[in-house]
Amino acid sequence: MAKQRIVSVLGTRPEIIKCSPLLPEFDRRYNHVLIHTGQHYDDRMDEWFFRDLGLRAPDFNLNVGSGSHGVQLARMLTGIEPILQEFEPDIVFVQGDTNSTLAGAMAAAKLGMRVVHLEAGCRSFNRAMPEEINRVIVDHVAALCLAPDDAACAHLAAEGIAPELVRMVGSTGVDACLRVAGRADQVADSPDADLPEGGFLVATIHRAENTNPETLAGLIAALADLARDWPVIFPVHPRTVRALDAIGRRPGIRYLDPVGYPQMIRMVRRSRALLTDSGGLQEESAVLGTPTFILRNETEWSAFVEAGQHRLVGTDPRRITSTVRAVLTGGPDETRMRTATGMERAGATQRVLAALNEVFGTGGEDMTWNRPGSASRAGSPGDASAVSVPVHAHEKAAHQ
DSSP: OOOOEEEEEEOSHHHHHHHTTTHHHHHHHSEEEEEEOOSSOOHHHHHHHHHHTTOOOOSEEOOOOSOOHHHHHHHHHHHHHHHHHHHOOSEEEEESSSHHHHHHHHHHHHTTOOEEEETTTOOOOOTTSHHHHHHHHHHHHOSEEEESSHHHHHHHHHTTOOGGGEEEOOOHHHHHHHHHHTTGGGOTTOTTTTSOTTSOEEEEOOOGGGSSHHHHHHHHHHHHHHTTTSOEEEEOOHHHHHHHHHHOOOTTEEEEOOOOHHHHHHHHHHSSEEEEOOHHHHHHHHHHTOOEEESSSOOSOHHHHHTTSEEEOOSOHHHHHHHHHHHTTSSHHHHHHTSOOOGGGTTHHHHHHHHHHHHHOOSSSOOOOBOTTSOEETTEEEEEOSOBOOOOHHHHHHHO
């Protein structure tokens, strides 16, 4: 029986990371075409990430680069559409909430192709965030929504998405993190090599709303203040570099060029705490047991806040510095924030493959999707053996 065809569309480093456990499996099980939109446009960094994660080069790189949302989407759509028309895939696979995610889903849906969305149902409930708009649109054109947790499934249900189009699979980002964390101590030339474990802070800032001059100046002032008590390591995102150059750099902070994924995981794992506006790092720090202060007023990863491991501190410098100093005292609050959570999300790679096989009859192997948290089946790490979800007759018809 001929292998079915799948096209994966990605364009940013978080997407590369979270898709990294799946892409080799797609190569093995499908006729697989990988499209890189080039949304993150640092060729050197992309090469590092593909190499560090053991991934082959993409089949197509659209090199869309920077630009407004409209310009980026237009370039992506005009690049993706002819590839899909030529390859005629059975499935178009997208992950997350970026413009690349949206472009891949829109191009496929308008051609009548089946879209699978990994990390479906995540909601910050802030429509001022471009990523929130992307999430909602992609979920509503998807033929299969792969959600990380119960909260995401509930969000999809509240928006009227039929339950037979949803599978809870956990997080491939957790799978990627755990794979890399196991060898993090072997990373050469890590920027934290001269610092004691637990003796420094790591900070990342990259979201558009945090890189306007006024907000960024306040965040940098907060980091400089905290640097009086702990060394602060700050890998600077390309978008943030331009904004930082405009406002000037404060002393006391160790500014770095972007680092590879293994280096980042090592630094977060060894740090006293993480300050970030990144969604991906929130998941990774939860699994690593690193106290995390979120430089936003809301988050799509609310489960970690509810568990007491993460704190929303916003962007006010006084609130940030007072909260960090109040927590990092070695007391019960810090102990609670050091309790690793999110391990139930591990094993998502096998559950994604099983869901594709069960819903679409693809992948060429006898696999059954089961909810995260059930007992693992011998010989299938992370794949559960509880109740399988049947494919409904009307769902089969819709996908033919």
